[in-house]
Amino acid sequence: TLEANPETVTAEAFTLLRRAGFNRVSLGVQALEAGLLQVLGRPHTPARATEAFAAVRAAGFDNVNLDIMFGLPGQSHRDWRRTLDGVVVLGPEHLSAYGLTIEEGTHFGRLHRRGALRLPPEEAHLAMYGEALRVLPAAGYRRYEVSNFARPDFECRHNLTYWRQGEYLGLGAGAHGYLGGVRTVNERLPAAYIAAVSRRGSAVAAREHPSPVAQAEEALLLGLRLASGIDLAAFAARFGLPDPPVDPTLLTRLEDLGLVALSGGSLRLTEAGLPVSDTVIAEIAACLAFPSGVCA
Structure with a gap:
């Protein structure tokens, strides 16, 4: 998969990339409202996003993802519906619909701390997510993960590897890897990466050996994000x-609340449980039957 922003796409460059072996493109469209793109600091326009998608298609890519976002500052339900309808008309094979997360140290984080960020209320945020759960499946996109929707056989294979705790190599500056139960992260800056490889044959800057408890909690967190859920046995x-x-x-309590479903030995989140998935998963993780597990 090649990640790209609409303003960087040309049919000529992507034709060469297709010939080089790339077979999937993920475009950071984010929104199809000019004002919202300006709020996000994105240099492309809705028209440019559409042109970029056409250029990717013209280059021969038949497996394309579009990233879109909801819960943006000043975003209305109508804005979000226009974005949903717009990407459905384009017809990519995969859609990732993420709610905005405010993180410390970012521009939005600083604005939020000063009270200068006008975010949609929580009910509006949940309603936007619910709209995606209605509109995208009706258009042929199956939700296979909390934020990811795909046409049949177009699920994102590299993300499924991460969510299933599969192994992967981390190649390049800042890349993360996971092999033999060990997590690695490479030198972040390209110059430092090159120097480390030249000096010692490896650019790994840090290693982590997750404990069995940490691995189980992560497997629970990632597995319950998938629509297929977790096979408990x-x-x-x-x-x-x-x-x-x-x-x-x-x-049983979570099932009675309608937040999870138990069927055939598998545990999964229900549609009602998806918007509060972080809370539900944290509660289940706190009750894993390790000696230290305490269930309130």
């Missing part, structure tokens, strides 16, 4: 936990 066997690996009383 397989999860228990993998991490040496009793079956079920979580207090059945908690699971």
Whole structure:
């Protein structure tokens, strides 16, 4: 997969990239409202986003993702619906719909701390997500992860590897890798990366050996983001936990609240549980049946 922003795309360059072996493109469209793109500091326009998509198609790419965002400062439900309708008309094979997250140290983070950021209220944020859950499946995009929708057989394979805790190489400056239960991160700056490889044959700057508890919690977090959920027996066997690996009383309570579904030995989030997935998953993770697990 090649990540690109609309303003960088030309049919000529992407034709060469296609010949070089790239077979999937992810375009950071984000919104199809000019004012919202300005708020995000994005240099492209809605028209340029459409032109970039056409250029990618003309270059021979038949597997394209578009990133779009909701919960943006000043974004209305109508704005979001226009973006949803617009990307559906374009017809990519995959759509990623992410809610805006405010992080410390960013421009939005500083504005938010000063109270200068006008974000949609939580109810509006949830309503926008709910609109995506209605509009995209109706247009043929199956939700296979909390924020990701795909036409049949076009799920993002590299992301599925991460969500299933598969192994992957981290190549290049700042890249992360995961092999043999060890997480690595490379030197972030290209010059430092090149110097490290020349000096010692490796650019790994840090290694982490996650504990069994940390690995199980991560598997739970990532697995429950998937529409397929988690096979509880397989999860228990993998991490040496009793079956079920979580207090059945908690699971029954969450099921009664309509937040999770238990079927055929699998646990998954319901549509009602998706908007509050972080809270639900944290509660389940706190009750994993490790000796230190305490279920309130």
